[in-house]
Amino acid sequence: MPMDYKVSGNDIILRQPDFDLGQTLDCGQAFRWEEISGGWQGFYKDSFLIITDEDKEENLFRFHDVSEEEFLTVWASYFDLDEDYGKLKKRFSSDGTLKEACAFAGGIRLLRQDSWEALCSFLISQNNNIPRIKGIIKRMCGLFGGFPTAERLASSSLDELAPLRSGFRAKYLLDAARKVSSGEVDLEELRKIPVEEARECLKKITGVGPKVAECALLYGLHRLEAFPVDVWIKRVLAEYYPDGFPEEFREVGGIAQQYLFHYIRKGR
DNA sequence: TTCCAGGCGTATC
DNA sequence: GATACGCATGGA
Numbered sequence: 001m002p003m004d005y006k007v008s009g010n011d012i013i014l015r016q017p018d019f020d021l022g023q024t025l026d027c028g029q030a031f032r033w034e035e036i037s038g039g040w041q042g043f044y045k046d047s048f049l050i051i052t053d054e055d056k057e058e059n060l061f062r063f064h065d066v067s068e069e070e071f072l073t074v075w076a077s078y079f080d081l082d083e084d085y086g087k088l089k090k091r092f093s094s095d096g097t098l099k100e101a102c103a104f105a106g107g108i109r110l111l112r113q114d115s116w117e118a119l120c121s122f123l124i125s126q127n128n129n130i131p132r133i134k135g136i137i138k139r140m141c142g143l144f145g146g147f148p149t150a151e152r153l154a155s156s157s158l159d160e161l162a163p164l165r166s167g168f169r170a171k172y173l174l175d176a177a178r179k180v181s182s183g184e185v186d187l188e189e190l191r192k193i194p195v196e197e198a199r200e201c202l203k204k205i206t207g208v209g210p211k212v213a214e215c216a217l218l219y220g221l222h223r224l225e226a227f228p229v230d231v232w233i234k235r236v237l238a239e240y241y242p243d244g245f246p247e248e249f250r251e252v253g254g255i256a257q258q259y260l261f262h263y264i265r266k267g268r
Numbered sequence: 269t270t271c272c273a274g275g276c277g278t279a280t281c
Numbered sequence: 282g283a284t285a286c287g288c289a290t291g292g293a
Binding site for chain 3: 127128129131132135136165166167168170
């Protein structure tokens with residue numbers, strides 16, 4: 001499916017069905033986006049973006065002050081524009097619950113986030129709520145002048161992280177920073193190896209259990225077979241899938257999970 | 269005031 | 282291997 005976009009002055013105009021900014025950027029997968037008039041602003045690594053709805057009827061979006069090269073090399077990947085979500089949703093529609101979830105919020109896309117940032121984000125997410133997760137990450141970026149690299153974080157102390165008010169999670173961040181910066185956990189390598197091995201490798205980090213490992217795999221490494229189960233997904237599984245989640249969707253279970261998560265929280 | 273939040277480490281059985 | 286409890290913080 002060729003990408004449908006054009007250059008407009010300093011901006012890029014994209015035509016993209018199956019894409020809703022709020023549903024995608026505020027559904028608990030990424031925590032560095034904030035709503036502005038007509039759209040959203042946020043970061044991928046150090047790249048800043050303002051993206052607005054250009055024409056909702058026509059599925060048009062405006063990427064502000066973005067060169068064609070930056071659009072193609074950074075944002076097209078970040079927003080997963082190569083994936084045909086229409087086709088995915090069609091596939092999911094053979095299941096009644098998933099059909100409902102996709103009908104409720106069919107504009108969700110699975111972002112291809114930075115692996116290190118996603119790992120940190122979901123370490124912070126544990127036993128926490130979304131507004132506070134955002135607050136902690138915002139304070140972290142403020143403290144370090146952008147999202148800190150693993151190396152930078154590894155060279156800091158618990159005292160330095162105190163202003164984050166991240167509670168017991170601060171020590172987890174430091175352990176992750178040490179193991180990633182030393183190469184003991186090689187995040188990029190985890191894209192290639194069998195998912196079960198990648199899971200076990202991530203769990204070497206203190207504070208990474210089953211849930212955080214799945215989130216790091218899905219949101220940071222785009223391992224679509226990862227299926228994070230939190231309290232909300234537990235409710236979905238208990239209520240709608242008492243015999244287990246359908247095996248036929250397992251290879252893209254992470255995307256299905258994203259629709260279901262949003263649906264159970266906001267959709268009924 | 270008490271409960272809960274995209275859990276995990278530890279102790280105990 | 283299963284289950285119970287504490288953990289930092291702050292909003293509801």
